[in-house]
Amino acid sequence: MNGHTSIPSRLYQPESVNLDDFKAICNRKVDKSTYPLADTVEQNVPIYDLADLEADQQHPITATSISNLQDEWHHILHTGPGIFVLRGMYNPARYAPILSSTNTAFNNIIAKERESNTTQGDHFAAGGTNDRIWNSFSKHALEDPASFVKYYSNPWLAAVCSAWLGPGYRVTAQVNAVHPGGAAQESHRDYHLGFQDTDTCLSYPVPTQLTSQFLTLQGAVAHSEMPVESGPTRFLPFSQTYAPGYLAWRRPEFRAFFLEKYVALPLSLGDGVFFNPALFHAAGANVMDAGLGGFRRVANLLQVSSAFGKAMEMVDAIPLIEACWEVLVKRYQGAGKTFADGDLDPGKFSQEAREVRAFIQAVAEGYPFPTNLDRRPPAPSGMAPESEQDIVMRALVEGWGREKVVGTLRQMRLDSQP
Ligand SMILES: [Fe+2]
Incomplete structure (x- = not known):
């Protein structure tokens, strides 16, 4: 309560934090019947076997079945345990060569950065126990466009991102490879407010603190086997529902409970x-x-940002589209049927068409703002000017060459300046 009036303060107070409240929240248990599409629930974490779903001939995947999965995923992230596993998201039966080429690209990037000493290291780990690639999204595209296009064409990635963020998200990625001897991190929350100190967090109004979770989806793809001894990420289910959590996670008693x-x-x-x-x-x-060939635990961390939020890393789509254009055009031409904007219905479109669509969603901006509305007025039929995704789609449908699509995207960028 605020001293001068009966309305509550817009801000949390340091005393808003209470360990007993947190314990009560984190002692909840997942009821498997809440998530009927999950295969199992292990240690309060729902697990979906996507490889099984894809292999089920009797129940082919449809737009409705994807939407039903998305309902469960959204519920888990919002008011459920806050975490789920997608087994076989990059099903090795299909993706093994792509994961292998991607790992080679990552290793090349790590070697180059080590050689040129450009890497500033990792704020989470002591030197030498950890390889980190910041902005692996952009670096992967420029290092090996072929595996980049296939990797980010995964329609499950589009399904999970849009389930939490809606369309128009920005994918960013960071590689983390942890060698034997790599220590555990301290428990924490992530971007945005997880990267602010406690005083700064305190100065953000309560609803803003609660809203920030809806602007980011955090994920990881396992690029190696990850047995428990290799240190896969530790999670505290339901802890995302503890409202003053950004003020609590640094406190020793919360870390001990974790x-x-x-x-x-x-x-x-x-x-x-x-x-x-x-x-x-x-x-x-x-x-x-360390004797077992120096087993490295390798993950590509995905941090996906809502169109309505600010991403942690800046991705410039234009050089990435430039690097990938020939590969993308080839895949589009092989997809058989052109597709409508945003349409990923497996009943209507081939796997290849859905992959091309998922890639465009991952690489290009789907949201046309901020812009300059003097120079880029909304299209006659809509409220918004064309986005990068709209231009890439049009370029594919109309058979543009690389120079034309890159030139058009650059012009759009220029026209958006104040
Ligand atoms: Fe984290």
């Missing part, structure tokens, strides 16, 4: 895990035997 109660699931190559950025979590310790 260490008592966290769960960590082993992952296999190609599995995905997605979680609410407000969920308390921490990378585990890699205690694998």
Whole structure:
């Protein structure tokens, strides 16, 4: 309550934080019947086997079945345990060569950055136990466009991102490779407010603190096997629903409770895990035997930002589209049938068409603002000017060459300046 009036303060107070409230929240249990499409629930984490779903001939995947999955995923992230696993998201039966080429690209980038000493290291780990690629999204595109296009064409990625963020999201990615001896992280919350100090968090109004979770989806794809001893991420289910959590996660008593109660699931190559950025979590310790060929735990961390939020990393789509254009055109031409904007219905479009669409969603901006409305008035039929995604779609449908699509995107960027 505020001293001068009966209305409540817009801000949390340091005393808003209470460990008993947090414990009560985190002692909840997932009822499997809440998520009928999940295969199992392990340690309060619903697990979906996408490889099984894809292989089920009797129940082919449809727009409705995807939407039903998206309902469950959204509920989990919002008021449920805050985390789920997608087994076989990058099903090795199909994606093994792509994951392998992608890992090669990552290793090349790590070697180059080490050589040129451009890397500033990792604020989470001691030197030498950890390889980190910041903005692996852009670097992967420029290093190996062929595997980049295939990797980010995964329609499951589009389904999970749009389930939480709606269309028009921005994918960013960071690679984390942890060697034996790599220590565990301290538990924390993620971007945005997880990257602010406590005083700064306190100065953001309560509803803003609660809203920030809806602007980011946090995820990871396993690029190696991840047995428990290799230190897959530790999570505290339901902790994202603790409203004053951004003020609490640094406190020693909350960190002690996290260490008592966290769960960590082993992952296999190609599995995905997605979680609410407000969920308390921490990378585990890699205690694998260093003698076993120096087993590295490798994950591509996906941080996907709503069109309505500010992403952590800046991605410039134009050089990426420039690097990938020939590969993308070839895949589009092989997809058989052109597709309508935003339409990913497996009943209407081939897997290839859905992959092209998913890639465009990952690489180009789907949201046309901020812009300059003097120079870029809304299209006659709509409220908004063309977005990067609209231009890329038009370019594919009309058979543009690389120069024309890149030139048009650059002009759009120029016209958007004040
Ligand atoms: Fe994190």
